[in-house]
Amino acid sequence: MSLVAVSATDNLPVPASGDAPVVLPTGAPLPGPVPGRPRRGTSTIGTLLLVTADAMVLGAVVAVYLAIKEGSTTWPPSDVQVGTYIPTMITLTALMSGFSVQWGIFAARRNDGRNAAMALILTLFLGLSMANLEWLSFVRSGFGFNDHTYGTLYDILIGYHLLHLLAAIVVVLVLAFRTMAGHFSTDRHDALRAGAVYWQYTNVVWFIVVTVLFILSRHG
């Protein structure tokens, strides 16, 4: 049932309502499926639109960050030590997880459920280690939420990524179970692709966060 057009008319129950029978202005039957127009990927397109909207929320936060940064004499405040180790480790982990989740799709496309499940579990571990590192970056930052606007935006931006990451972890967990249950195959892996789109988007969020918080905001 890759053609939605088919599902729109075939296989549907006859209306049970007591209304008069449908009088259509034509007796012409619905033409058959149009060749070459499979409507697959509904979930993937939905997810793409969702992350577009989500990126605009992030855009609003980044815009506020940049506006405050432009208006400040010293940014970040002089007593803030911008680290490099933790953000670098998270960035590398994000890159690795980007590959592992694509490996999962690659395997599922070849009907290789075993490898697909392994790839997704690996992705989960990489995601959890990122979450752990981000928690560490909260704890070790050396400043609080309300100490200054850098502190506020630091917590908001990293928290924004952390929330998305936790959601993505739940998504990939479900997808891993479904992979093990044999739900995906060469013809049928739209949910997996949608999940991967979301995962890659979380990585993009991180790259944006690391760019504004760390790369663009260094003393001297």
Add this chain to the structure above:
Amino acid sequence: MAMTDTEVEQGGQPEATSLPQSDAALPDAWPKGTDHKYIGSLFVAAALLFLVAGVVLSIVMRAQLATPDADIVGDRTYRQLFTMHGVFSVFLFLLPVWLGLGSAIVPLQIGAARLAFPRLHAMSFWLFLAGAAMVTAAPVASDVFHGWALSDPIPVRLGLPGRGPDLLLLGLVVVCMAAVLVVINIVVTILQLRAPGMTLRRVPVFSWSIMVSGAVLLLALPVLIGAFALLFVDRHYGASLFSGFTGSRGGNPLIWPRLFWFGAYPVLWALVIPALGAVSEIVATFAGRPLFSRDRASAALVGVGVLSFAGWGSEVTNLSRPRPLFILGALAVLAPVALLILNWLATLRLAGKEGDRDALRRGFGSTPMLWALGMLPVLALGLAASVVSALDAGRDAHENYWQVGQQHALFFGAATIGAVAALSFWGPKLWGRRLSDALGKLEILAVVGGTLLTVLGMLLLGVQDMLVHTSTFDSGDEWEIGNLVVSAGAAIVGLGLIVLLLDLLGSVVAGRGKASGADPWGGQTLEWATPSPPPRHNFDALPEIRSGAPLLDLQVGQSRSRQSESDLASDGGTA
């Protein structure tokens, strides 16, 4: 979130039967089920409820301002009314009314059996309702008087005690999130579930306008979500992003209005775009021919959508100087609207030239067409006021009643009249009952006439430099006449809307209206090829789709074949 719906539609079971079964199982899972027509109607009902609320608030405000030295409400209460009137009108009336009509009508217009994510749609409605309840509870919790732009003074009285503003902000975040989810649902439906033969270029103009409006909302509403959330963080958790002085420890109050209007200005236009689409559809239907140029109408709608992002700076009052680019942007977005109006007029002219004049005359007398025509003077007045306002960007016109008048004509007047036109046009399809024609003419007279009166009064007050938040004025002031006119206009609009609601209650809810039949208006698009109200799965069979107006093709084909038959019988007239 898109994920969960996948499991039903594209889940593990291979092929066949999965859709009907899962569809049948769905109504129990959500209150009132997941049918897009039900949920869409619920959205419309909720929107009408808040329309009443918004109008009642404005009537109280106008009663206060009708006479000099009035003492009906104090300044503080007036500002609260003012705030809630704006919030109700934009976020709880115009937004859900288009989301509801869009999600109810679009699948019917493109020949789909359902929306792409039916359960997500149901969830969006209940989410919206929760958000709306929070917004409504806000003024009960504590005073909320910042205006709907939450910028009085800039950005918001952070020290204001109480939970009212917090509730308002969170409620708006929830409402906007629900709206984004509905928009995603509709856009994916248009992209993925069109019937065979319905190419993107053949998508009916109203569905097209909903898609354009959806694209704008998808990009602009999240900016508002982010802005409201950050303001909430400032207020509730004591951060200082929008307060304090610029410096490394404090934020910048000037950021707020820019951020807000960057999102809100396109949103306002996105709520007018479906009105333009609906009127295009109505004009074509009652002219009995396709639009003068469908492609140009579609392109004009896209033009409004794209250019709506260019003019936001014209609304920001505290930019250090008017920026030429924003003035150009605010002017440019008006051009495609004007072109669209010319397109409608050309359609009617061609219909008069080529078509059956009697049919056209009957078309002009029908209620949806009268609503559509009634929108024209309001829209034209709004365009004219906007040109003046744009040229005056960053100066006086933006702090006085000229802006109020301009926005009420262009955004609220035109969009609301368009929404009512759409209701009287598609309501019979959705609910199987027509609204009363006699009452309809009375409603049109009251709403359109009242709106024009209100707007003209507001523009007059703008010329006389009455400021936006003014809650009372002295007797003998030159503002007396203008205010009386505005108040009278508002009262007339209110009466018209009350009649409309009674009409809806009587004709639709009580079921006393004329049964509409499958196609009451001689429609051109697919939704008229199924009974009213449509069955749960929308269509038993679809006509062949070879253009943007498949039913018009059929009418033409049938009248041709009838003609050739009668030619054979050498008989004269046909109907």
